[in-house]
Amino acid sequence: MSVTIVDIAKKAQVSVSTVSRVLNNKPDVNKETQDKIRAAIKELNYSPNSVARGLVLKRSNIIGYIASDITNPSFPELARGVVVKAKEYGYSVMFFDAHQDNRVEKEAIQLLRSKQVDGIILSFSGANRDELEKLRSERFPVVQIYRKSSKSTISTIAIDNVGSGYRATQYLLSSGHKRIAHITTGDLTQSGYERMAGYLKALAEAGIEADHHFIQQGISSVESGKVCMERLLDLEKPPTAVFASHDVMAIGAYEAILDRGLTIPGDISVLGHDNIEISRLIRPHLTTIDTFKFKLGQASVDLLIEEMTAHEPQNKEIVFPGELVVRDSVRAL
Amino acid sequence: MSVTIVDIAKKAQVSVSTVSRVLNNKPDVNKETQDKIRAAIKELNYSPNSVARGLVLKRSNIIGYIASDITNPSFPELARGVVVKAKEYGYSVMFFDAHQDNRVEKEAIQLLRSKQVDGIILSFSGANRDELEKLRSERFPVVQIYRKSSKSTISTIAIDNVGSGYRATQYLLSSGHKRIAHITTGDLTQSGYERMAGYLKALAEAGIEADHHFIQQGISSVESGKVCMERLLDLEKPPTAVFASHDVMAIGAYEAILDRGLTIPGDISVLGHDNIEISRLIRPHLTTIDTFKFKLGQASVDLLIEEMTAHEPQNKEIVFPGELVVRDSVRAL
DNA sequence: TTGTACGCGTTATCAC
DNA sequence: GTGATAACGCGTACAA
Numbered sequence: 001m002s003v004t005i006v007d008i009a010k011k012a013q014v015s016v017s018t019v020s021r022v023l024n025n026k027p028d029v030n031k032e033t034q035d036k037i038r039a040a041i042k043e044l045n046y047s048p049n050s051v052a053r054g055l056v057l058k059r060s061n062i063i064g065y066i067a068s069d070i071t072n073p074s075f076p077e078l079a080r081g082v083v084v085k086a087k088e089y090g091y092s093v094m095f096f097d098a099h100q101d102n103r104v105e106k107e108a109i110q111l112l113r114s115k116q117v118d119g120i121i122l123s124f125s126g127a128n129r130d131e132l133e134k135l136r137s138e139r140f141p142v143v144q145i146y147r148k149s150s151k152s153t154i155s156t157i158a159i160d161n162v163g164s165g166y167r168a169t170q171y172l173l174s175s176g177h178k179r180i181a182h183i184t185t186g187d188l189t190q191s192g193y194e195r196m197a198g199y200l201k202a203l204a205e206a207g208i209e210a211d212h213h214f215i216q217q218g219i220s221s222v223e224s225g226k227v228c229m230e231r232l233l234d235l236e237k238p239p240t241a242v243f244a245s246h247d248v249m250a251i252g253a254y255e256a257i258l259d260r261g262l263t264i265p266g267d268i269s270v271l272g273h274d275n276i277e278i279s280r281l282i283r284p285h286l287t288t289i290d291t292f293k294f295k296l297g298q299a300s301v302d303l304l305i306e307e308m309t310a311h312e313p314q315n316k317e318i319v320f321p322g323e324l325v326v327r328d329s330v331r332a333l
Numbered sequence: 334m335s336v337t338i339v340d341i342a343k344k345a346q347v348s349v350s351t352v353s354r355v356l357n358n359k360p361d362v363n364k365e366t367q368d369k370i371r372a373a374i375k376e377l378n379y380s381p382n383s384v385a386r387g388l389v390l391k392r393s394n395i396i397g398y399i400a401s402d403i404t405n406p407s408f409p410e411l412a413r414g415v416v417v418k419a420k421e422y423g424y425s426v427m428f429f430d431a432h433q434d435n436r437v438e439k440e441a442i443q444l445l446r447s448k449q450v451d452g453i454i455l456s457f458s459g460a461n462r463d464e465l466e467k468l469r470s471e472r473f474p475v476v477q478i479y480r481k482s483s484k485s486t487i488s489t490i491a492i493d494n495v496g497s498g499y500r501a502t503q504y505l506l507s508s509g510h511k512r513i514a515h516i517t518t519g520d521l522t523q524s525g526y527e528r529m530a531g532y533l534k535a536l537a538e539a540g541i542e543a544d545h546h547f548i549q550q551g552i553s554s555v556e557s558g559k560v561c562m563e564r565l566l567d568l569e570k571p572p573t574a575v576f577a578s579h580d581v582m583a584i585g586a587y588e589a590i591l592d593r594g595l596t597i598p599g600d601i602s603v604l605g606h607d608n609i610e611i612s613r614l615i616r617p618h619l620t621t622i623d624t625f626k627f628k629l630g631q632a633s634v635d636l637l638i639e640e641m642t643a644h645e646p647q648n649k650e651i652v653f654p655g656e657l658v659v660r661d662s663v664r665a666l
Numbered sequence: 667t668t669g670t671a672c673g674c675g676t677t678a679t680c681a682c
Numbered sequence: 683g684t685g686a687t688a689a690c691g692c693g694t695a696c697a698a
Contacts, residue, residue, distance in 0.1 A: 004675055015685045020677060028683060051393065051449045052675030054384050055690045062427075062448070070416070071409045073610075080403050083430045092444060094395075095428045097416045111425060115395070116384045222614060251614055258616060277406075278611050281555060281584055283591060337691055348669045353693055363667060385691035388674045 003044045011040040023048060054116060062092045063304060064112035066105060068124040070097040073248065073276040074293050078123055078145065081297020089305055091118070106131050113140070119304045121145065141307035145300050147190050155307055155316045157300045161191050164289045164322030165198020165245070168271050171287075171324055172241045173206050176333030177269065179214070181239035183228040183249050186217035195245045195273060214239055218249065225252020233260060240333065241269035247276045247288055250329075254282060265331035275325055284328035291322050336377045344373035356381060387449060395425045396637060397445035399438060401457040403430040406581065406609040407626050411456055411478065414630020422638055424451070439464050446473070452637045454478065474640035478633050480523050488640055488649045490633045494524050497622045497655030498531020498578070501604050504620075504657055505574045506539050509666030510602065512547070514572035516561040516582050519550035528578045528606060547572055551582065558585020566593060573666065574602035580609045580621055583662075587615060598664035608658055617661035624655050 005023070009016045014033055021029050022037045040046075054060045065082055067075050079095070086093050094117060098105035106128055112120055119141035125132075132154050135142050143155045172180050182199045185192030196215070203210050216231050218224030225244060232238055233256060244250035250272030257268055264270055264284055272279055272288035279286035299318060307314055338356070342349045347366055354362050355370045373379075387393040398415055400408050412428070419426050427450060431438035439461055445453055452474035458465075465487050468475050476488045505513050515532050518525030529548070536543050549564050551557030558577060565571055566589060577583035583605030590601055597603055597617050605612055605621035612619035632651060640647055 006675080016676080017678085017686080018684060021684090024677080030683060033683080047443065047447050049388075049449060049675050050447045051384055051387050052690090053677075055388055055675080055692095056677045058690075060384065070413050076404045076408060079428075080430055083403070083428070092448065093428060095412075095416070095426060097413055110380065114380050114383045115425065116382060254616070255614075278614060281588075281611060282615055283587070338693095339691080349692080350670080350694075351668060354668090357693080361667060366668080382691055385674090386693075388676090388691080389693050391674075 002049075003046045004049070005046075008037065008040040008044055008046050011044060012036045058116075059118050060116045061090060062094050062115070062117045063301070064094050064096065064108075064115070064117040064120040066096045066098055066108045066112070066120065066122045066125070068098045068105065068122075069100050070095075072124065073278070074274060074291070075123075077293035078297040081294040081299075082121060082301055083297075085298040085301035089301065091301075102128055109135070119143075119308050121300050121304055123300075136313050139312055141304055143300050143304045143307060145296060153313065153315050155303055155314050156318070157296050157303060158317060158319045159191075159291050159296070160319050160321045161194030162198040162201070164273060164291075165195035165243075166202045167198070167322065167324055168195075168243050168273060168289055169199045169202035170206075171326075172243060172269065172271060172330065173202060173208075175241075175269070175330055177239075177241040178208060179237065179239040179241070180208075181214040181216065181232050181242040182245070183216050183218065183225055183232070183242055183253060184245040185220050185249075186215075188217070188219060192220075192245045199243060220246045220248055222248050222252040222255065225249030226255045227252070229253035229256035233257070233262075239268070241271065241330065243271045243273075245273055247272040247274040247279045247286065250286055250288070251278060251282060254286075265329050269330040271330055273322070280327065287327045287329045288325055289322040290325050292320055296320060335382075336379045337382070338379075341370065341373040341377055341379050344377060345369045391449075392451050393449045394423060395427050395448070395450045396634070397427050397429065397441075397448070397450040397453040399429045399431055399441045399445070399453065399455045399458070401431045401438065401455075402433050403428075405457065406611070407607060407624070408456075410626035411630040414627040414632075415454060415634055416630075418631040418634035422634065424634075435461055442468070452476075452641050454633050454637055456633075469646050472645055474637055476633050476637045476640060478629060486646065486648050488636055488647050489651070490629050490636060491650060491652045492524075492624050492629070493652050493654045494527030495531040495534070497606060497624075498528030498576075499535045500531070500655065500657055501528075501576050501606060501622055502532045502535035503539075504659075505576060505602065505604060505663065506535060506541075508574070508602070508663055510572075510574040511541060512570065512572040512574070513541075514547040514549065514565050514575040515578070516549050516551065516558055516565070516575055516586060517578040518553050518582075519548075521550070521552060525553075525578045532576060553579045553581055555581050555585040555588065558582030559588045560585070562586035562589035566590070566595075572601070574604065574663065576604045576606075578606055580605040580607040580612045580619065583619055583621070584611060584615060587619075598662050602663040604663055606655070613660065620660045620662045621658055622655040623658050625653055629653060 005016050005019050009019045019037055022034050083093050096108035121143050123145035125144050125147050145157045184196045187193045216228035218228045250270050253270050272286050275288045275290035279288050338349050338352050342352045352370055355367050416426050429441035454476050456478035458477050458480050478490045517529045520526045549561035551561045583603050586603055605619050608621045608623035612621050
């Protein structure tokens with residue numbers, strides 16, 4: 001059927017070992033025999049079987065990537081970062097979508113391992129801590145993006161959520177706002193929890209007491225953001241500005257505000273977090289915090305490669321600061 | 334190092350072939366020996382090596398998926414459809430992002446083949462027709478999503494672009510519009526070309542002569558859509574409605590229109606195509622044509638499986654009709 | 667019902 | 683500089 005190293009050995013009238021040598025650019029092989037072999041390769045259109053190669057080398061040059069949700073708006077850029085960087089190192093990427101389901105995620109880990117991937121990157125990974133610790137105990141290279149449970153010992157690429165929550169709130173404060181609400185996923189997600197901590201810290205520093213009516217908790221979706229904002233608008237004294245922990249919720253807030261005939265930022269200022277693609281397109285263009293997803297994706301591969309070469313768990317944590325992107329949704333009072 | 338079939342054979346005091354039998358649920362194996370073996374598997378936490386298995390079986394249970402651009406807004410849903418369906422069939426998916434670069438795409442095909450994937454799905458594939466024909470001549474299973482070059486003999490999942498272009502334009506006509514412009518990628522893309530054909534057809538049927546000033550060509554991006562719309566607005570007699578061949582261009586059109594202080598659909602109606610996620614979020618919510626990307630992804634796997642089992646090129650073409658999604662960006666005159 | 671032995675395509679170790 | 687040959691982990695005739 002398909003042409004193997006044996007075929008081209010015959011064609012070139014040499015042994016398979018010699019062919020293997022030129023295939024892997026090993027030294028000490030005669031120029032002429034080299035040429036003969038390369039010619040045969042061309043002629044028979046031969047391409048090495050990485051599966052067989054992987055079997056003996058015990059490495060696949062594949063890294064596994066498990067996204068907890070491929071439709072997460074941050075996924076594409078993150079994934080592209082991973083793919084691009086992996087390629088630089090000569091690795092291919094095998095993707096899985098866990099559908100936000102921990103069981104599926106666990107299955108994906110198993111599958112990836114049976115496929116002999118050389119390492120795994122998990123993004124937004126959920127609660128499979130046991131599974132991860134198991135991998136770690138087997139010295140299997142793993143890195144996690146975003147989610148760093150406090151007790152985890154897995155190397156992680158994270159973003160400075162507390163810092164960016166703080167930065168966001170401070171920007172609102174410095175724009176003259178005092179009644180600043182927060183729409184958040186709260187303790188439902190690590191990121192929401194941390195960003196809220198930043199929000200509270202900034203408020204505290206400014207000597208403003210946090211009003212629990214101003215903190216609305218929901219899930220990371222447009223619909224939920226809208227509901228949260230509606231509750232805020234129903235308040236007797238609504239806020240003049242709102243910081244949403246995730247852009248999708250900010251967009252939901254837009255819906256609620258605009259549906260009531262109010263204007264942004266005229267009546268209410270809105271500030272998001274994540275800088276997903278939509279945020280620069282929606283009107284008014286959303287002021288938000290960029291999280292450099294492409295860079296994060298790349299960094300996760302760098303870290304994974306480190307894990308792989310170190311051959312023992314590094315337990316590193318690299319955290320990227322967010323960056324405020326000023327657009328049109330916040331006004332100075 | 335890692336535990337193999339031999340280890341568990343020893344542990345259970347049977348031969349490897351017996352172990353292999355229970356691993357693959359073959360009949361004719363004693364209940365008790367089965368139990369012994371399963372126990373050993375559990376105890377040693379054994380998991381079969383698919384690479385070795387693939388080597389002998391000559392199949393990997395992996396399908397390759399090459400996206401020409403992972404940041405294309407249609408990608409996530411499409412990909413999820415592929416992954417979900419593949420999993421139903423017991424297949425894993427290996428992704429590549431070709432960055433819209435034909436050379437990269439070609440490399441990806443090579444790489445995927447060396448990884449011994451059982452079939453390849455290409456979406457939005459570019460100009461590597463030769464490469465595809467080569468695959469076909471080797472009876473290697475491939476299916477293409479969207480792009481069907483007229484002379485291609487590769488099985489394809491497509492959408493009825495002509496039909497949906499026609500449908501979109503007709504909707505505008507039936508809403509009372511007569512001065513209907515078209516923002517399009519034109520013959521730069523197959524989809525744009527076909528949608529324009531539908532546009533022209535609808536106009537012709539309505540007895541309206543196509544005005545070439547009303548047809549603005551650009552690329553599929555927000556910026557380009559904006560530029561196109563600006564040119565339309567600069568016309569002495571601007572259109573009352575515009576059909577954009579791609580939602581991203583429609584969003585660019587929004588920018589141009591709103592930046593001039595005009596309203597949608599008050600002053601100008603806008604209709605898009607693709608129903609990408611943003612379109613339901615942007616305000617006014619964009620009326621557009623849905624293309625059922627999740628279903629397309631799934632269908633492409635079905636078709637690929639067909640190709641694989643048939644063992645000879647099917648040259649099928651399955652085309653899905655688009656569906657009008659009425660929202661708020663078109664008004665009746 | 668179970669075991670032996672070979673082959674899958676490749677690399678690495680040793681001779682020559 | 684080159685060629686046998688034994689692995690790698692598994693499935694499968696064939697034998698027992």
